[in-house]
Amino acid sequence: MIEAGDNNSADLCAVAPMGLLAELTHRCPLQCPYCSNPTELERSSGELSTEDWARVFKEAGELGILQTHLSGGEPTVRKDLEEILKAAVDAGIYTNLITAGVLLSRERLEGLVDIGLDHVQLSVQHVDAKLADKIAGFKGGYSKKLELAKWVKELGLPLTVNSPMHRHNVEYLEEIIEFAVKLGAERLEVAHIQYYGWAFENRHTLIPTKEQVYRNADTVDEARERLKGIMSIDFVVPDYYAVRPKPCMGGWGSSFMTISPTGKVLPCHAAASIKGLEFENVKDRHLRDIWLHSSSFNKYRGTDYLPDPCKSCEFREVDFGGCRCQAFMFTGDAKNTDPACSKSSFHKDLLEIAERESKLEPKEFLYRKFTKQQQPAE
Amino acid sequence: MTKERLIVETNTTPALPRFVKLRHDKGRDRWIMLAPERILTPDPIAVEVLNLCDGVKTVGEISGHLAEIYNAPTEVIEKDIKTMLQDLADKGFLIS
Ligand code: SF4
Ligand code: SF4
Numbered sequence: 170m171i172e173a174g175d176n177n178s179a180d181l182c183a184v185a186p187m188g189l190l191a192e193l194t195h196r197c198p199l200q201c202p203y204c205s206n207p208t209e210l211e212r213s214s215g216e217l218s219t220e221d222w223a224r225v226f227k228e229a230g231e232l233g234i235l236q237t238h239l240s241g242g243e244p245t246v247r248k249d250l251e252e253i254l255k256a257a258v259d260a261g262i263y264t265n266l267i268t269a270g271v272l273l274s275r276e277r278l279e280g281l282v283d284i285g286l287d288h289v290q291l292s293v294q295h296v297d298a299k300l301a302d303k304i305a306g307f308k309g310g311y312s313k314k315l316e317l318a319k320w321v322k323e324l325g326l327p328l329t330v331n332s333p334m335h336r337h338n339v340e341y342l343e344e345i346i347e348f349a350v351k352l353g354a355e356r357l358e359v360a361h362i363q364y365y366g367w368a369f370e371n372r373h374t375l376i377p378t379k380e381q382v383y384r385n386a387d388t389v390d391e392a393r394e395r396l397k398g399i400m401s402i403d404f405v406v407p408d409y410y411a412v413r414p415k416p417c418m419g420g421w422g423s424s425f426m427t428i429s430p431t432g433k434v435l436p437c438h439a440a441a442s443i444k445g446l447e448f449e450n451v452k453d454r455h456l457r458d459i460w461l462h463s464s465s466f467n468k469y470r471g472t473d474y475l476p477d478p479c480k481s482c483e484f485r486e487v488d489f490g491g492c493r494c495q496a497f498m499f500t501g502d503a504k505n506t507d508p509a510c511s512k513s514s515f516h517k518d519l520l521e522i523a524e525r526e527s528k529l530e531p532k533e534f535l536y537r538k539f540t541k542q543q544q545p546a547e
Numbered sequence: 548m549t550k551e552r553l554i555v556e557t558n559t560t561p562a563l564p565r566f567v568k569l570r571h572d573k574g575r576d577r578w579i580m581l582a583p584e585r586i587l588t589p590d591p592i593a594v595e596v597l598n599l600c601d602g603v604k605t606v607g608e609i610s611g612h613l614a615e616i617y618n619a620p621t622e623v624i625e626k627d628i629k630t631m632l633q634d635l636a637d638k639g640f641l642i643s
Binding site: 187288290325401 | 564
Protein backbone atom coordinates (compact mmCIF):
# COMPACT_ATOMS: atom_id res chain seq x y z
CA MET A 170 0.00 0.00 0.00
CA ILE A 171 1.10 3.53 -0.68
CA GLU A 172 1.80 5.77 2.22
CA ALA A 173 0.87 9.34 1.67
CA GLY A 174 3.31 11.72 3.16
CA ASP A 175 6.62 13.30 2.25
CA ASN A 176 6.54 17.01 2.49
CA ASN A 177 4.69 17.37 -0.73
CA SER A 178 1.05 18.18 -0.04
CA ALA A 179 0.11 16.77 -3.42
CA ASP A 180 1.14 13.37 -2.11
CA LEU A 181 -1.68 13.46 0.37
CA CYS A 182 -4.19 12.86 -2.37
CA ALA A 183 -1.98 10.22 -3.89
CA VAL A 184 -3.88 7.20 -2.73
CA ALA A 185 -3.36 4.17 -4.87
CA PRO A 186 -5.04 4.19 -8.27
CA MET A 187 -7.78 1.66 -9.04
CA GLY A 188 -8.09 1.71 -12.81
CA LEU A 189 -5.55 1.31 -15.58
CA LEU A 190 -6.25 1.97 -19.22
CA ALA A 191 -3.69 -0.07 -21.13
CA GLU A 192 -3.43 1.19 -24.70
CA LEU A 193 -1.65 -1.79 -26.18
CA THR A 194 -1.29 -0.29 -29.64
CA HIS A 195 -2.49 2.61 -31.71
CA ARG A 196 -2.95 0.36 -34.72
CA CYS A 197 -6.59 -0.19 -35.63
CA PRO A 198 -8.38 -1.47 -38.73
CA LEU A 199 -11.13 1.09 -38.15
CA GLN A 200 -10.82 4.83 -38.64
CA CYS A 201 -13.55 6.38 -36.52
CA PRO A 202 -13.47 10.15 -36.98
CA TYR A 203 -13.99 10.69 -33.23
CA CYS A 204 -11.21 8.41 -32.00
CA SER A 205 -9.90 9.53 -28.64
CA ASN A 206 -6.33 8.55 -29.50
CA PRO A 207 -3.99 11.50 -29.92
CA THR A 208 -3.77 12.93 -33.42
CA GLU A 209 -0.10 11.99 -33.37
CA LEU A 210 -0.33 8.22 -33.17
CA GLU A 211 2.54 6.17 -31.78
CA ARG A 212 4.32 3.87 -34.21
CA SER A 213 4.21 0.11 -33.79
CA SER A 214 8.00 -0.20 -33.81
CA GLY A 215 8.13 1.66 -30.50
CA GLU A 216 5.45 -0.41 -28.79
CA LEU A 217 6.15 -2.04 -25.44
CA SER A 218 7.18 -5.67 -25.63
CA THR A 219 5.33 -8.60 -24.10
CA GLU A 220 7.81 -8.65 -21.22
CA ASP A 221 7.35 -4.93 -20.61
CA TRP A 222 3.59 -5.32 -20.28
CA ALA A 223 3.95 -8.37 -18.07
CA ARG A 224 6.14 -6.39 -15.70
CA VAL A 225 3.79 -3.39 -15.84
CA PHE A 226 0.83 -5.49 -14.77
CA LYS A 227 2.79 -7.01 -11.94
CA GLU A 228 3.73 -3.54 -10.74
CA ALA A 229 0.15 -2.38 -11.25
CA GLY A 230 -1.26 -5.17 -9.10
CA GLU A 231 1.20 -4.35 -6.32
CA LEU A 232 0.32 -0.70 -6.58
CA GLY A 233 -3.38 -1.43 -5.98
CA ILE A 234 -4.88 -1.40 -9.46
CA LEU A 235 -8.12 -3.41 -9.42
CA GLN A 236 -9.38 -3.11 -12.97
CA THR A 237 -7.79 -2.76 -16.33
CA HIS A 238 -9.10 -1.93 -19.74
CA LEU A 239 -7.13 -3.56 -22.51
CA SER A 240 -7.61 -1.07 -25.26
CA GLY A 241 -5.94 0.71 -28.13
CA GLY A 242 -6.27 1.28 -31.01
CA GLU A 243 -7.48 -2.22 -31.43
CA PRO A 244 -5.88 -4.45 -28.77
CA THR A 245 -6.49 -7.66 -30.73
CA VAL A 246 -4.01 -6.44 -33.34
CA ARG A 247 -1.33 -7.56 -30.88
CA LYS A 248 -0.38 -11.16 -31.39
CA ASP A 249 0.73 -11.43 -27.77
CA LEU A 250 -2.59 -10.27 -26.32
CA GLU A 251 -2.92 -13.66 -24.63
CA GLU A 252 0.32 -13.27 -22.69
CA ILE A 253 -0.46 -9.70 -21.74
CA LEU A 254 -3.92 -10.70 -20.53
CA LYS A 255 -2.44 -13.53 -18.52
CA ALA A 256 -0.10 -11.14 -16.73
CA ALA A 257 -3.06 -8.97 -15.73
CA VAL A 258 -5.10 -11.96 -14.58
CA ASP A 259 -2.13 -13.28 -12.58
CA ALA A 260 -1.87 -9.91 -10.86
CA GLY A 261 -5.47 -10.33 -9.67
CA ILE A 262 -6.76 -7.53 -11.87
CA TYR A 263 -10.29 -7.52 -13.31
CA THR A 264 -9.90 -7.47 -17.08
CA ASN A 265 -11.99 -5.74 -19.69
CA LEU A 266 -11.29 -6.03 -23.40
CA ILE A 267 -12.29 -2.96 -25.38
CA THR A 268 -12.59 -4.01 -28.99
CA ALA A 269 -14.12 -3.09 -32.29
CA GLY A 270 -14.62 -6.82 -32.75
CA VAL A 271 -13.70 -7.13 -36.41
CA LEU A 272 -10.49 -9.14 -36.01
CA LEU A 273 -11.39 -11.72 -33.38
CA SER A 274 -12.14 -15.30 -34.30
CA ARG A 275 -14.25 -17.47 -32.06
CA GLU A 276 -11.25 -19.67 -31.22
CA ARG A 277 -9.19 -16.71 -30.13
CA LEU A 278 -11.99 -15.33 -27.97
CA GLU A 279 -12.42 -18.74 -26.38
CA GLY A 280 -8.72 -18.79 -25.57
CA LEU A 281 -8.96 -15.37 -23.94
CA VAL A 282 -11.91 -16.50 -21.85
CA ASP A 283 -9.94 -19.54 -20.72
CA ILE A 284 -7.07 -17.33 -19.61
CA GLY A 285 -9.51 -15.38 -17.47
CA LEU A 286 -10.93 -12.45 -19.42
CA ASP A 287 -13.81 -10.97 -17.37
CA HIS A 288 -15.68 -8.67 -19.71
CA VAL A 289 -15.94 -7.54 -23.30
CA GLN A 290 -16.83 -4.06 -24.43
CA LEU A 291 -17.79 -3.89 -28.07
CA SER A 292 -18.07 -0.67 -30.03
CA VAL A 293 -21.05 -0.34 -32.31
CA GLN A 294 -21.00 2.73 -34.52
CA HIS A 295 -24.60 2.61 -35.72
CA VAL A 296 -27.57 0.24 -35.96
CA ASP A 297 -27.68 0.66 -39.71
CA ALA A 298 -25.03 -1.59 -41.26
CA LYS A 299 -24.18 0.78 -44.12
CA LEU A 300 -23.88 3.85 -41.91
CA ALA A 301 -21.95 1.90 -39.29
CA ASP A 302 -19.37 0.89 -41.86
CA LYS A 303 -19.21 4.40 -43.23
CA ILE A 304 -18.53 5.93 -39.81
CA ALA A 305 -15.87 3.31 -39.07
CA GLY A 306 -14.40 3.57 -42.55
CA PHE A 307 -14.39 -0.24 -42.72
CA LYS A 308 -16.55 -2.42 -44.96
CA GLY A 309 -18.23 -5.46 -43.47
CA GLY A 310 -17.36 -4.52 -39.92
CA TYR A 311 -20.94 -4.44 -38.75
CA SER A 312 -21.75 -8.08 -39.40
CA LYS A 313 -18.48 -9.19 -37.77
CA LYS A 314 -19.54 -7.31 -34.65
CA LEU A 315 -22.87 -9.10 -34.48
CA GLU A 316 -21.04 -12.39 -34.65
CA LEU A 317 -18.69 -11.41 -31.87
CA ALA A 318 -21.55 -10.31 -29.62
CA LYS A 319 -23.14 -13.71 -30.10
CA TRP A 320 -19.93 -15.53 -29.18
CA VAL A 321 -19.41 -13.41 -26.09
CA LYS A 322 -22.83 -14.42 -24.81
CA GLU A 323 -22.35 -18.06 -25.79
CA LEU A 324 -19.14 -18.14 -23.79
CA GLY A 325 -20.92 -16.72 -20.76
CA LEU A 326 -19.15 -13.37 -20.60
CA PRO A 327 -20.88 -10.08 -19.82
CA LEU A 328 -21.13 -7.68 -22.72
CA THR A 329 -21.13 -3.92 -22.84
CA VAL A 330 -22.17 -2.29 -26.07
CA ASN A 331 -20.51 1.06 -26.53
CA SER A 332 -22.08 3.44 -29.01
CA PRO A 333 -20.38 6.81 -29.03
CA MET A 334 -23.08 9.38 -29.86
CA HIS A 335 -22.82 12.25 -32.31
CA ARG A 336 -24.84 13.95 -35.00
CA HIS A 337 -24.84 10.96 -37.33
CA ASN A 338 -26.54 8.58 -34.90
CA VAL A 339 -28.13 10.89 -32.35
CA GLU A 340 -31.59 10.33 -33.80
CA TYR A 341 -31.25 6.56 -33.50
CA LEU A 342 -30.86 6.18 -29.75
CA GLU A 343 -34.06 4.17 -29.32
CA GLU A 344 -32.96 1.74 -32.01
CA ILE A 345 -29.50 1.46 -30.46
CA ILE A 346 -31.06 0.61 -27.09
CA GLU A 347 -33.28 -2.08 -28.60
CA PHE A 348 -30.37 -3.43 -30.56
CA ALA A 349 -28.20 -3.77 -27.44
CA VAL A 350 -31.02 -5.52 -25.56
CA LYS A 351 -31.37 -7.98 -28.43
CA LEU A 352 -27.65 -8.70 -28.36
CA GLY A 353 -28.07 -9.61 -24.70
CA ALA A 354 -25.83 -6.82 -23.42
CA GLU A 355 -25.72 -6.23 -19.68
CA ARG A 356 -24.63 -2.65 -20.18
CA LEU A 357 -24.97 0.00 -22.82
CA GLU A 358 -22.71 3.01 -22.94
CA VAL A 359 -24.09 5.85 -24.96
CA ALA A 360 -21.68 8.62 -24.23
CA HIS A 361 -21.76 11.65 -26.43
CA ILE A 362 -18.25 12.00 -27.73
CA GLN A 363 -15.99 14.58 -26.18
CA TYR A 364 -14.21 16.88 -28.54
CA TYR A 365 -10.51 16.18 -28.14
CA GLY A 366 -8.05 14.66 -30.58
CA TRP A 367 -9.63 13.43 -33.77
CA ALA A 368 -13.10 14.42 -32.65
CA PHE A 369 -11.93 18.02 -32.27
CA GLU A 370 -10.78 18.00 -35.90
CA ASN A 371 -14.21 16.72 -36.93
CA ARG A 372 -16.31 18.70 -34.50
CA HIS A 373 -18.08 20.71 -37.18
CA THR A 374 -19.57 17.56 -38.67
CA LEU A 375 -20.11 15.59 -35.44
CA ILE A 376 -21.66 17.88 -32.89
CA PRO A 377 -25.43 17.45 -32.38
CA THR A 378 -27.85 20.21 -31.43
CA LYS A 379 -28.85 20.91 -27.86
CA GLU A 380 -32.43 19.77 -28.54
CA GLN A 381 -31.19 16.43 -29.84
CA VAL A 382 -29.11 15.88 -26.73
CA TYR A 383 -32.01 16.74 -24.43
CA ARG A 384 -34.29 14.34 -26.26
CA ASN A 385 -31.63 11.64 -25.79
CA ALA A 386 -31.69 12.28 -22.05
CA ASP A 387 -35.46 11.71 -21.94
CA THR A 388 -35.14 8.53 -23.99
CA VAL A 389 -32.53 7.21 -21.58
CA ASP A 390 -34.67 7.99 -18.51
CA GLU A 391 -37.59 6.11 -19.96
CA ALA A 392 -35.46 3.12 -21.04
CA ARG A 393 -33.70 2.85 -17.68
CA GLU A 394 -37.01 2.44 -15.91
CA ARG A 395 -38.27 -0.11 -18.41
CA LEU A 396 -35.02 -2.11 -18.49
CA LYS A 397 -34.34 -2.30 -14.75
CA GLY A 398 -32.48 -5.52 -14.03
CA ILE A 399 -32.16 -6.28 -17.73
CA MET A 400 -29.67 -3.77 -19.06
CA SER A 401 -28.09 -0.73 -17.44
CA ILE A 402 -27.39 2.38 -19.46
CA ASP A 403 -24.58 4.88 -18.98
CA PHE A 404 -25.33 8.15 -20.69
CA VAL A 405 -23.00 11.12 -20.99
CA VAL A 406 -23.95 14.47 -22.52
CA PRO A 407 -21.39 16.46 -24.49
CA ASP A 408 -19.64 19.01 -22.30
CA TYR A 409 -20.59 21.77 -24.66
CA TYR A 410 -24.19 21.67 -23.46
CA ALA A 411 -23.50 21.12 -19.79
CA VAL A 412 -23.91 23.71 -17.06
CA ARG A 413 -21.27 22.18 -14.85
CA PRO A 414 -18.35 20.08 -16.02
CA LYS A 415 -18.00 16.39 -15.43
CA PRO A 416 -15.71 15.47 -12.58
CA CYS A 417 -12.50 14.25 -14.13
CA MET A 418 -12.31 10.57 -13.06
CA GLY A 419 -12.35 11.47 -9.38
CA GLY A 420 -9.70 14.11 -9.96
CA TRP A 421 -6.45 14.21 -11.84
CA GLY A 422 -4.04 11.59 -10.52
CA SER A 423 -6.49 10.32 -7.91
CA SER A 424 -7.70 6.94 -9.10
CA PHE A 425 -6.78 6.32 -12.68
CA MET A 426 -3.87 6.12 -15.10
CA THR A 427 -3.30 5.41 -18.76
CA ILE A 428 -0.29 3.74 -20.33
CA SER A 429 0.33 4.51 -23.99
CA PRO A 430 1.55 1.92 -26.54
CA THR A 431 5.16 3.04 -26.12
CA GLY A 432 4.97 3.03 -22.34
CA LYS A 433 4.25 6.65 -21.44
CA VAL A 434 2.29 6.91 -18.23
CA LEU A 435 -0.47 9.49 -18.52
CA PRO A 436 -2.83 10.84 -15.87
CA CYS A 437 -5.56 10.68 -18.51
CA HIS A 438 -5.90 9.22 -21.99
CA ALA A 439 -6.02 12.69 -23.55
CA ALA A 440 -3.22 14.19 -21.46
CA ALA A 441 -0.80 14.16 -24.39
CA SER A 442 -2.84 17.01 -25.85
CA ILE A 443 -1.62 19.32 -23.07
CA LYS A 444 1.56 20.94 -24.35
CA GLY A 445 4.36 21.23 -21.89
CA LEU A 446 3.52 18.18 -19.79
CA GLU A 447 6.33 15.63 -19.63
CA PHE A 448 5.47 11.98 -19.25
CA GLU A 449 7.60 9.26 -17.77
CA ASN A 450 7.99 5.83 -19.24
CA VAL A 451 7.42 2.45 -17.59
CA LYS A 452 10.71 1.35 -19.11
CA ASP A 453 12.62 3.81 -16.94
CA ARG A 454 10.82 3.82 -13.62
CA HIS A 455 8.63 1.70 -11.38
CA LEU A 456 4.94 2.42 -11.85
CA ARG A 457 4.53 3.27 -8.18
CA ASP A 458 7.28 5.84 -8.41
CA ILE A 459 5.73 7.43 -11.44
CA TRP A 460 2.31 7.51 -9.81
CA LEU A 461 3.62 9.16 -6.68
CA HIS A 462 6.35 11.44 -7.87
CA SER A 463 6.10 12.33 -11.54
CA SER A 464 5.51 15.96 -12.40
CA SER A 465 2.66 15.20 -14.81
CA PHE A 466 0.63 13.52 -12.06
CA ASN A 467 1.45 16.05 -9.38
CA LYS A 468 0.89 19.13 -11.47
CA TYR A 469 -2.92 19.05 -11.30
CA ARG A 470 -3.44 16.82 -8.29
CA GLY A 471 -5.85 18.11 -5.69
CA THR A 472 -7.46 21.53 -6.04
CA ASP A 473 -4.92 23.95 -4.63
CA TYR A 474 -3.67 25.04 -8.02
CA LEU A 475 -7.11 26.04 -9.31
CA PRO A 476 -7.66 29.75 -9.95
CA ASP A 477 -10.98 31.55 -9.66
CA PRO A 478 -13.85 30.93 -10.25
CA CYS A 479 -13.03 27.42 -9.01
CA LYS A 480 -10.90 28.66 -6.13
CA SER A 481 -13.88 30.11 -4.33
CA CYS A 482 -16.50 27.68 -5.59
CA GLU A 483 -18.41 25.21 -3.43
CA PHE A 484 -18.17 22.51 -6.11
CA ARG A 485 -14.39 22.49 -6.16
CA GLU A 486 -14.10 19.16 -4.35
CA VAL A 487 -16.98 17.71 -6.38
CA ASP A 488 -15.83 18.26 -9.95
CA PHE A 489 -12.20 19.35 -9.42
CA GLY A 490 -12.74 22.18 -11.87
CA GLY A 491 -13.57 19.77 -14.71
CA CYS A 492 -11.34 18.62 -17.51
CA ARG A 493 -7.71 19.78 -17.77
CA CYS A 494 -7.52 18.85 -21.43
CA GLN A 495 -10.52 20.90 -22.39
CA ALA A 496 -9.30 23.80 -20.27
CA PHE A 497 -6.02 23.70 -22.15
CA MET A 498 -7.61 23.44 -25.57
CA PHE A 499 -9.90 26.36 -25.01
CA THR A 500 -8.07 28.70 -22.71
CA GLY A 501 -4.47 27.83 -23.48
CA ASP A 502 -3.77 26.96 -19.84
CA ALA A 503 -4.68 23.57 -18.40
CA LYS A 504 -5.07 24.87 -14.87
CA ASN A 505 -8.00 27.12 -15.73
CA THR A 506 -11.63 26.33 -15.05
CA ASP A 507 -13.04 23.94 -17.63
CA PRO A 508 -14.99 26.07 -20.14
CA ALA A 509 -17.82 23.52 -19.87
CA CYS A 510 -18.60 25.26 -16.58
CA SER A 511 -21.07 28.12 -16.86
CA LYS A 512 -18.89 30.12 -14.45
CA SER A 513 -15.97 30.10 -16.87
CA SER A 514 -15.58 33.26 -18.90
CA PHE A 515 -15.02 31.01 -21.93
CA HIS A 516 -18.32 29.19 -21.52
CA LYS A 517 -20.22 31.57 -23.79
CA ASP A 518 -17.80 30.91 -26.64
CA LEU A 519 -18.06 27.18 -26.17
CA LEU A 520 -21.81 27.24 -26.36
CA GLU A 521 -21.76 29.60 -29.30
CA ILE A 522 -19.44 27.29 -31.25
CA ALA A 523 -21.57 24.26 -30.45
CA GLU A 524 -24.77 25.94 -31.53
CA ARG A 525 -23.29 27.29 -34.70
CA GLU A 526 -21.45 24.14 -35.78
CA SER A 527 -24.34 21.82 -34.93
CA LYS A 528 -26.36 23.57 -37.61
CA LEU A 529 -23.75 23.46 -40.37
CA GLU A 530 -24.17 21.15 -43.33
CA PRO A 531 -22.28 17.98 -42.44
CA LYS A 532 -18.96 17.72 -44.27
CA GLU A 533 -16.91 14.69 -45.14
CA PHE A 534 -15.13 13.05 -42.21
CA LEU A 535 -11.46 13.49 -41.68
CA TYR A 536 -10.63 9.85 -40.96
CA ARG A 537 -8.21 8.83 -38.30
CA LYS A 538 -4.96 7.63 -39.76
CA PHE A 539 -1.25 7.55 -39.19
CA THR A 540 0.53 10.47 -40.78
CA LYS A 541 3.03 9.61 -43.52
CA GLN A 542 6.11 9.34 -41.36
CA GLN A 543 4.15 7.30 -38.89
CA GLN A 544 2.93 4.47 -41.06
CA PRO A 545 2.65 1.41 -38.83
CA ALA A 546 5.25 -1.20 -39.63
CA GLU A 547 2.84 -3.76 -41.03
CA MET B 548 -34.61 -14.54 -26.06
CA THR B 549 -34.67 -11.46 -23.88
CA LYS B 550 -33.86 -11.46 -20.21
CA GLU B 551 -36.34 -10.72 -17.47
CA ARG B 552 -35.91 -8.73 -14.29
CA LEU B 553 -35.10 -10.92 -11.30
CA ILE B 554 -37.48 -10.25 -8.43
CA VAL B 555 -35.97 -11.32 -5.12
CA GLU B 556 -38.45 -13.40 -3.07
CA THR B 557 -38.11 -15.52 0.04
CA ASN B 558 -37.57 -18.67 -2.01
CA THR B 559 -35.11 -17.13 -4.47
CA THR B 560 -31.71 -18.83 -4.44
CA PRO B 561 -29.39 -15.89 -5.13
CA ALA B 562 -25.87 -16.12 -6.48
CA LEU B 563 -23.33 -13.78 -7.98
CA PRO B 564 -22.86 -14.18 -11.72
CA ARG B 565 -19.43 -15.36 -12.79
CA PHE B 566 -18.34 -11.89 -13.86
CA VAL B 567 -19.01 -10.29 -10.48
CA LYS B 568 -16.07 -10.95 -8.23
CA LEU B 569 -16.23 -10.52 -4.50
CA ARG B 570 -12.77 -10.29 -3.08
CA HIS B 571 -10.69 -8.78 -0.36
CA ASP B 572 -8.65 -5.76 -1.41
CA LYS B 573 -5.49 -6.35 0.57
CA GLY B 574 -3.87 -3.01 -0.03
CA ARG B 575 -6.87 -1.07 1.24
CA ASP B 576 -8.04 -3.69 3.72
CA ARG B 577 -11.66 -3.82 2.65
CA TRP B 578 -13.98 -6.03 0.62
CA ILE B 579 -14.82 -5.08 -2.92
CA MET B 580 -17.10 -6.31 -5.67
CA LEU B 581 -15.61 -6.08 -9.11
CA ALA B 582 -18.00 -5.81 -12.04
CA PRO B 583 -17.76 -4.35 -15.53
CA GLU B 584 -16.68 -0.72 -15.13
CA ARG B 585 -17.72 -0.77 -11.49
CA ILE B 586 -16.09 -1.28 -8.13
CA LEU B 587 -18.53 -1.60 -5.25
CA THR B 588 -17.53 -1.54 -1.59
CA PRO B 589 -20.11 -3.58 0.32
CA ASP B 590 -20.25 -3.08 4.11
CA PRO B 591 -19.34 -5.99 6.41
CA ILE B 592 -22.93 -7.22 6.78
CA ALA B 593 -23.47 -7.17 3.03
CA VAL B 594 -20.25 -9.13 2.60
CA GLU B 595 -21.56 -11.72 5.02
CA VAL B 596 -24.80 -12.01 3.05
CA LEU B 597 -22.98 -12.20 -0.27
CA ASN B 598 -20.70 -14.95 0.97
CA LEU B 599 -23.85 -16.97 1.69
CA CYS B 600 -25.30 -16.44 -1.80
CA ASP B 601 -24.26 -19.76 -3.31
CA GLY B 602 -27.20 -20.41 -5.61
CA VAL B 603 -28.42 -23.16 -3.27
CA LYS B 604 -29.55 -21.44 -0.08
CA THR B 605 -32.77 -19.44 -0.31
CA VAL B 606 -33.17 -15.87 0.85
CA GLY B 607 -35.33 -17.26 3.66
CA GLU B 608 -32.60 -19.63 4.81
CA ILE B 609 -29.91 -16.96 4.63
CA SER B 610 -32.09 -14.63 6.68
CA GLY B 611 -32.82 -17.32 9.25
CA HIS B 612 -29.14 -18.10 9.57
CA LEU B 613 -28.15 -14.47 10.13
CA ALA B 614 -31.10 -13.86 12.45
CA GLU B 615 -29.73 -16.56 14.69
CA ILE B 616 -26.20 -15.22 14.68
CA TYR B 617 -27.29 -11.66 15.38
CA ASN B 618 -30.15 -12.62 17.62
CA ALA B 619 -32.61 -10.49 15.66
CA PRO B 620 -36.10 -11.15 14.28
CA THR B 621 -35.96 -13.02 10.95
CA GLU B 622 -38.59 -10.76 9.33
CA VAL B 623 -36.49 -7.66 9.94
CA ILE B 624 -33.33 -9.27 8.61
CA GLU B 625 -35.14 -10.72 5.62
CA LYS B 626 -36.61 -7.36 4.68
CA ASP B 627 -33.16 -5.74 4.73
CA ILE B 628 -31.60 -8.55 2.77
CA LYS B 629 -34.29 -8.43 0.11
CA THR B 630 -33.82 -4.70 -0.36
CA MET B 631 -30.09 -5.08 -0.69
CA LEU B 632 -30.27 -8.04 -3.08
CA GLN B 633 -33.00 -6.45 -5.21
CA ASP B 634 -30.78 -3.44 -5.64
CA LEU B 635 -27.95 -5.69 -6.80
CA ALA B 636 -30.27 -7.58 -9.13
CA ASP B 637 -31.41 -4.32 -10.69
CA LYS B 638 -27.81 -3.43 -11.37
CA GLY B 639 -27.45 -6.79 -13.08
CA PHE B 640 -25.10 -8.15 -10.44
CA LEU B 641 -27.26 -11.00 -9.11
CA ILE B 642 -28.65 -14.19 -10.63
CA SER B 643 -30.64 -17.08 -9.23
S1 SF4 C 1 -16.30 27.05 -10.98
FE1 SF4 C 1 -14.92 25.31 -11.02
S2 SF4 C 1 -15.43 24.16 -9.18
FE2 SF4 C 1 -17.13 25.55 -9.58
S3 SF4 C 1 -18.60 24.37 -10.77
FE3 SF4 C 1 -17.28 25.45 -12.21
S4 SF4 C 1 -15.65 24.03 -12.69
FE4 SF4 C 1 -16.65 23.28 -10.84
S1 SF4 D 1 -8.52 15.54 -17.91
FE1 SF4 D 1 -10.34 15.57 -19.18
S2 SF4 D 1 -10.06 14.01 -20.71
FE2 SF4 D 1 -8.62 13.65 -19.08
S3 SF4 D 1 -9.65 12.19 -17.74
FE3 SF4 D 1 -10.01 14.24 -16.94
S4 SF4 D 1 -11.96 14.81 -17.85
FE4 SF4 D 1 -11.18 13.09 -19.04
